[in-house]
Amino acid sequence: MLLETLENYSGKIAIDTETNGQELRDGSGYCVGVSLAWKGENALYLPFRHIDTEGNYDIAEFREILQFILDTFPIIFHNFTFDLMSLETLGLDTSKAVVFDTMLLTHLLDENVATGYKLDSLCQMYLGMGKKRSDEFIAWMRGFGWGSIPSELMCEYAVWDAYITYKLYEFLAPKLRQEKLGPVWYQKVKFAKLISKMERRGIRIDTELCRRKIAEGEAIMNEIIEKLGGLNPASPKDQYALFVEKLDLPVVYKDRKNGTATVSFDKYTMQRYDEILELRDDWTAKLVLAYRGWQKSISSNYKAYLELLSHDGRLRPNYKLHGTKTRRMSCEHPNLQQIPRSGTKPWNGEMKQCFIPRDGYVLIEADYAQLEFRISATYADQRELLAIFADPTRDIFTEISKGLGIIRYDGKTLVYALSYGAGTPRISVALDKPLNEAQAIKDNYFKNYPELLAVSNYAKKKVEKEGKIRLWNGSYRHMNKSDAHKAYNSVIQGGAAAIVEDRMIALEEEVCKVDECDMLLQVHDSVVFEIREDLVEHYTPLIRKCMEAVPAPFDTTTFKVDIHRWAA
DNA sequence: TTTTTTTGCGCC
């Protein structure tokens, strides 16, 4: 049959797999069929585990040829980590597969695709070839679900996806060469595999604690509503009635991007209200803040964790390598890059304790100290700052603040605000100082460290001229010339992400051993590990050493990693 | 009633 013609084939093959729609990472999902497409308009679909059993082929008869294909030809996927997991459920070994990925390739070439990185929309945009699903297909999907679509119906749909994936690859491949992104791509594939493993591990959840906090919070929320006379503390309309009409507090307006202003009851406003109300012995603002705190924590965290939990008690988020324009990762379902910091707030101060290690293991967090600032100082070649970074007895924010005559906390705020591209008005608000003082502090900062201003202006000019700028690892950040003021921040933020990516690959290859020391989470400049209790002392120095050994051109700068217990 | 947009807020 058609597959046998591949014996003499020498190109690439596009593969798309269909699953029963269940979660692959925790073992509940499985592959129901495989479609292949290759040069010369060849394409076919192999149904294996569709509900209507008579249409299915026997996987045993195809395993050998499929394994041969995986081991022999470079394979093109759209989101390859998904399809590799899927193929593994057919008993195939994917470890030797050489992969390309039209989703990640597209993002590497253009991080600004507004329509997203779904196969359909990319093919529509680049090739003018859109969705191809019959009305019958859609009706079946709506009526009986994805997993019950008969193989015959699935065939036309699945073959089409493999076919356009191949076409999309043909469109992208020459660009990859033109932009000289080969080495970056090679790294990206390694990283994607690493992240896929991390996702499959998941992280254990203390379900009892989640449930306790939900019960506690819901009781408190009900009490608060009662005290406020039945008003909804989350509704702006009710808040207007409460704070402006009843308590006679001033209306606070918030600027919006289009130049208009809108009435605001955000946390900052509420804290200002509370300062006034405290003098009247009135706790309304505090109650509203508590209500909203509990509401967010319960819905976005405690409940979400329980609902998204796998049958084995572990939570498996989805990291998107194509999730951001700066080339950081993003994380969803749930977003474990926004777990509230430990603190004293009753609604979220102990959120981190919901994440617990396996028995006999310990959760350890390794954080880069001032990662982005150290990168910035390296780019600027600012010798004084680099000297402070190199000396473990000196504190960067203390010294900067001393030179500006401000307190350490304000110095830190200033540094980060400026690195995000804040202007004087924003700094004035952030430091709670008048405009002229903010202006003077900013001027002084750049007078003390002129190289920082010079290098950020260089990045801005570069984008104004070329509409793009290259990160240290060779990947690009493209943007509108009108956004050029963001250029430096992008180079730093993206550069930091690339360093962490590089070091996580090194950790995987040089330090972490399965079931002794595993990576579980990444939060931009930190990595969370699950380490066997008796091996913590062994692994922490290795982790620190590996993470601090950043690649050139940053290897002449001292980088510092803090390692501590999770939630401590 | 259902879908989309806005607002607020958690993280780095």
Add this chain to the structure above:
DNA sequence: AAACGGCGCAAAAAAA
């Protein structure tokens, strides 16, 4: 001349 960068999620409000 001026601009606080990058995300995901849930509830309320607005639109359809």
